[in-house]
Amino acid sequence: MYRHALVAIACLMTSTTALAQTIAYPQTRTVDQVDEQFGVKVADPYRWLENDVRNDPQVAAWVAAENKVTDAYLATLPGRDIFKQRLTKLFDYERFGVPNREGGRYFYSRNSGLQNQSVLYVRDSLNGQGRVLIDPNGWSKDGATALAEWAPSKDGKRLLYSIQDGGSDWRKLRVLDVDTGKVLDDQIDWVKYGLSASWVKDGSGFYYARFPTPEKGQEFQSQNLNAKVYFHRLGTPQSADRLIYERPDQPRFTFYPGITDDGRWLVISTSGPGDHTEITVLDLTKPNDRPRTIVNTDNVDWNTVGSKDSTLYLTTTQGAPRLRIVTLDMAAANPQPKELVAEDKAVLNGASLVGGRIMAAYLVDAKTEVKRFTLDGKPDGTIELPGIGTVGGVGGELDNNEGFFAFSSFATPTTIYRYDVATRQVTPWATPKVAFDPAQYDVRQRFYTSKDGTKVPMFIVKRKDVTKPAPTLLYAYGGFNVPILPGFSPGRIAWLEQGGVLAVANIRGGSEYGKEWHDGGKLLNKQNVFDDFIAAGEDLIAQGVTGKGQLAIQGGSNGGLLVGAVVNQRPDLFAAALPAVGVMDMLRFDRFTAGRYWVDDYGVPAKEADFRNLLTYSPYHNVKAGVTYPAILATTADTDDRVVPGHTFKYTAMLQSKDIGPKPHLVRIETRAGHGSGKPTDKVIEETADLWAFIAKWTGLAVKPVN
Structure with a gap:
């Protein structure tokens, strides 16, 4: 509704320069807001743009005004319609999610091609006829209400699922009878961050974590505090749910409950400030068992893999920056970690228990290898993969030889494979048919040198016939221990087939090389992330992949911060920039919704050393006039309630207020869309067409129709 609202604003001027149209940006009012910390005065003239656009008419008017200017500019780009038409064809292919087998049934998602939301199906046998369980495409007129996470009960008779509206992180949990398709009366509100819920073995109910009901008008702004774990018994109201676990002494702790496959152990993973991790366990075979915390550490990662009898299997960075697998004997009075699979030269990126084996996925220079181990930790071979790419983890159960995994690469659409643990046979389960020829593309990896001498890997993807310097899109993330791995995107194919190049840099801050790689790009080391990204751009030019004036950059969320920071630091290096849902005000990020979680990567603005470091790179505060x-x-x-849109609103207003040259500095504000998940296919296509047309204009990519 904001994109097309009629608001009195200055019109787009028709005069042009040799470089670009002169754009009359909306006049954004300023406020006399100056904060002083540690003797430093920091102006914040656009503080009012932090207000929720749904509750503040002035912010809503500003959004409408900005969108009107942006829409008018984008309408002038000649490649926009070509990209949209081609993207529509590229997205129009059948795609599947990895199936979840419970009670002999196979639950999986499927999108026929251009459906705004994927549909959930079930089969009663491996190769049986699939039937629709949940089709969310009729839930809203704009397609922006999504089926988010889901989990079948162990007997396959019930399905717990979550509803995501308008891209918000908030979820409503509902329960479906799989046989009849009837939605039960059970409803759980104020759940966030995925499906933090898990069925008990007999299907009588489930454990879940939730936050308190927020104050009216603050649902999408206020901090997420005071989480609690409850048990919900089917057929009862949420108000009757039994409180299982809370930490009133630690309001910033967040809980993630999960039940092991055998149904015996409720494992509550806790995350808190200072990279604090706790693991608390209840034995569900004992009716009156009390929660027992068996892990309590700072700056150490722990993840539960599964269990067998009284043994828990976990991955940890304790004594192993690239992770190892350990066991805990829950029969012991004081369980202590016992090493099962030692740290490898490669980084352990996840593990699962399937068919009496441990399936461990390792990253080797950001590419996946999957190794097998026996339950006592002995090497047992590898899984033969279809090529160089990324495996999404082998899903299955300890007592069943059947597992499934997804495999993809930059030019290889995601294919679902079935794996037989006993025979070691890998067979395709769902293979997509796409409207392009993957054989026409070349994927290579090279290593470049960052400012401090660190070698950083980078993938370069292009058509095989592109041999001269070409317009290039450089992408990275660089934070929160998240690896950026080879993966398929139909949107990127639309850029590549026009002769553009895609470069993906595995900069520090992620987990591509374990804990040390993450630590090298966080807190007071955050500048390394920006240096790595800048060095990637310089290397692409030096190697002749792209030329001066042909380099565009893109990043989202923490990657949006990355783009905003490096543009301020090296505006001469880039022709165009696409910062998405970025964290742009580094002095106030921790005051909203999920921002409090990010202090472990960014630092605490209220601490002097962190404050001074954050101020050096905060995109909003470092825009340079002249x-x-x-x-x-x-x-x-x-409706982004993870990185609230006020970050981008304030950053855009600051850009537009400064004398920073004649190129356009615009913002595209989507309605009823959040941080990214659940976004309807038609909105993804529209946005991607706008982005590619914009950078094509400013990198000199000639856009032509594709047959």
């Missing part, structure tokens, strides 16, 4: 900036198209959404 310097020519690249063309910028920032993107956000009105």
